[in-house]
Amino acid sequence: MTVRRIARWSATHPWQAIVGWLAFVAIAFTAGTLTGTNQAQGPDFWIGEAGRAEATAAEGGVSRPPVENVLITPAAAPVAAEVAQRVRGLEGVADVAAPEVSPDGRSLLVVITMAGDDQQAGDHVEPVLEQTAAVAAAHPEVRLVQTGDASVERGLSAQLGQGVLVTKAITLPVTLLILFLVFGSLLAAGIPLLLALTAILGSVGLYGLASAFFPDAGGAVTSILLMMGMAVGVDYSLFALKRVREERERSNGELSHVAAVEIAAATSGRAIVVSGAAVIVSLAGLYLASDVIFSSIATGTIIVVAVAVLSAVTVLPALLAKLGPRIEGKRHARPAKLWDRLLRPAVEHPVPTLLVGLLLIGALAIPGLNMKLGVEGINTFPRSVPEIAAYDELVAAFPDRGASHMVVIRGETAERATEAVAGLRTPDSRVVSSVDGKIQRLELPIPYSAGTPEADGSLAQLRAQPVPPGVSIAVSGEPARGVDYSTHQAERLPWVVGFVLLATFLMMALAFRSLVIGALGLVLNLLSVLAAWGALVVVFQSTWAEGLLGFTSTGFIGSRTPLMLFAILFGLSMDYQIFVVSRIREAVARGLPTREAVVDGITGSARVVTSAALVMVSVFVGFMFIDRIEMKQIGLGLALAVLLDAVIVRILLLPAAMSLLGRVSWWPGRIPAPAPALRTPAGRV
Template structure:
């Protein structure tokens, strides 16, 4: 005998908060819609008026490199913002007289700018085919980004005056500005790519442009409101900038559409179950009791997963966590409040697909049911064999994660299409000492100042002739005003991720610096520089990773235990989500640490994974995977409570949620895949890992592992007692 889930009576005196809110919203649709519109407008307006509070420059400092920069700041030895100007010839051979005239022009025009403190004399490369000038800006380095445009304008003007030469500008600030401009432009392209695709998928699902627009409208409005709230929150939890708001939009679009999709499909299901006779308000209440409650649980689970990022103790992760938690919370609120009002206003059109000129017929439904029955048959009839196959597939993908190498994205991994990056590569090819540098900062009591100066000179001398350091013509030793502190810059002729850069750093920290500066009585010292920062940052992330993973696993276990009242199924959910994440990590290593996929995904392999990527993938993917599992397992539980045997409940639950979960997965994948087309290696890695993780979760986990393992739980007699019906099943 077939069964169905008993629906809660609409006249029940004890209605859940989700039902009460939905009931009021459906009964007062215009009030609810107006209230939501005002809420979004107030949030966005207040956030715009308040502005975004950025983190302090020093908040990015981590480890010994951060200690060195703090010491330098306290003694007035912070590295200034320096831009390099490179003069070459399109023909290769540089005419000395012509180049000297251009260099003089640059010095004159740059020196006249208020933004410039000093312009060096031009230096000729050993090859004779390039000239370089260094321009020191007049403001603190962390403020220089806002003042770089006048320098770029002078460079462009001099280039126009000397068309027979190639005159280029590069440096940390010019590169940063160009990278930010490119990222902003490409993120705009991503939005233009994902919105129509999402609308098209929703149109196919609902057969109505009106209904397709509802989830998209709610997702966008939730993002807009979240941007305003995030701007306000930045005055308590400062914003790290960068791609934080882009991640907010990505997560907001994913969960916003998903929650609306689940709710809307459930309303249509309740209407269809009654043959179209059920009152729309009643159907909305029934959906609020089931899908609404699951949306709340899902939102809590996703928020808990994202909260683990705070344990990283890093301003970038804290900003991402805050932004994403805000947008998930607002997406949940929109689904519970204004969505019932919008559905109430659609009226009978909620059942239709008039634009497609067809409705799903019985043969269509039977065909879909037969497909899913065929897909689930191996898992339910041969659960052990299916589970083993699924675990082998996921485990095989996860295995390469053991060889993961992480590093901070450096200049060698930036897009070569940008003028400032191309100029940097050309500059360091001609002037190896103009690239990266290790910085040693030290401080002593006034009585030992001479000893410190002598030790610093000794250190500099010991690096001369060593292939791990770039040769220099002049000393790069600077003293504080009272001569009690020094900063020594030692150039490195290698990229940040080059093993030789790490080797030179280890030589300094473990040997040369302790043997020289470290011998001065009472000295305080530390080593900084881009290689040092990259090493310390990667070590910091690696040390925090177990803490984040442990917290997320424990917290989500508690959420799933409360939701399903089953220790076994809570552990099962944790295991499956962890497997999806590990498989995504392994695929990252296979694709991005090697070169075979460079042509497919249009990137140059840096040989490492961005140090932030594994943690972001874990927190985001774990939360979103729980999102799917909660909706599927809630339907399985409903079927079980309706009187279905465990295997039948698994079959019914997965089959009844198949179309909506598949649609949600496709939408989410389209959002993540779009980030693969951004010309930044970390964005590519993040988008690829999240898209693959969602694909694995929707196919391998949902079709193979979840039903197989749940069937094995039934065989072992561990089916939860809380899932057994307390009343006779209602026959159809």
């Protein structure tokens, strides 16, 4: 069925469509809740030599056990004994070591070894935290803090959840206000917001089901799903709703709502479907990163975009037809004169306008050449999380509990493995051996923070050492995992970029039957992404914006951020371009020359595209309030790129390029013929 036919059925059978949509959302959410989310396990994250080291250690039964560290200052043996007594019998606790005294004698450390792997430790860490908190409350004369992989992950998740709540509290009313200003009707403003929220709800359930095939990497994945769901869900509904009202206004109210919905489906509806497909194809490129985090993000965002498109072409026409005049609101005059003035320089002087636009984009993009990539870790996470602040106290009191290299040695015989270990040991190193002695884990503490040049240099020296015969050696640890992850991303980047570029070109070329439009869309999208990358470098690799945006500069951009922005932005940029170029193509079909069609198409879509851009920007800016530098980088990059698309690309580059190309813009296809007018059942147009 075509989009027009689906919309016609929904508009003429509104209750069936509405009830069907609500049933779909309820079933999807319930199914996902009942089945639960399949969480990614440790092996899903293993990459490169560090991954090989982890796999070998697991094979030999010498993997690092998950531990929780309880630091007590000043040293108080009775308090340490109480901690041990309280947690020793808890489910998930494998062992509690005897208290260790810090080198300066001021603190005691109680190491709690958790049973199972990191995932199981996370499931059982809450009771441990409760008991240590109870001890701290009972002994206010000492400072008692806890840190460990499981407790840190719990703290980060809790803070991220609070940040998302703050984001929602900001984004929802701002979005509603923008929509109310656009439509002049609270009912009309609420429809896009309501559909976006239901689309997100259904998508969360479907994502749970999909995790059986693409495990959930946790972290910020769900937050990105929410962000994309709000952005595209509101925009798609906004495009369709605005077109229905526009068609009604054009006919002075003579056109029935059902007929207006059908026209909107044939025009904006088609653009929504094509735009959604373009976003999905771009996001699919993330699967080529061969990384569980990107696979999770791709799966979640693809689902929410698909569901948002589905809502826009099924239940939205039903709501618009059912509500009828109640969504009319206050009519607004087109801001034609303003947009005509803004666009005239581009269509009358395309070459100078192109140069100005390219200079503006280039000025933002050039700093991107100095981009430095790094991996988020314990040293870059916000110190507002108590468990991370506790890590700093732990390392200050016990320096050997900080970053370390985990060297895993496999020997043909136990003797060869032992000899290799002896050649690498340091006075403060620790060794754990498999039962047969052939696989041994050597812990080498380093006096550097992970992610620093010193730590990376130490890793390079260690990996460069000659390997004795009959032995294989692999190095893991936080420094190694960071280096290997960045290397892996650099290796996969050309595959992702190549796929997204080719997909973007093909989608635009097929949508408009024009190779020129396909190439133009690719270039304009790429310019927006490069500018966003450059802005990230200017803001986050320096310190001048720390107080303004509430972050501490790490001196690098998160290694996942550029690739993620690339795929998402190419999809979202296509969103606007397809909608605007569709309006230009409609004007060409009515007989206007391409230069005049550019003005007509951009002017006719100006209000709705500007409103949609404001909604997206408000959603993305909201994520900058989350106290996590990676989320701030994603939020700023997306918000800025959308602004560039809506302003510089739409006002300068796109109209100038199409005016300069003229009829060549549609090569090798032919100028589209006008669509036949639709009629109401009474015969009125």
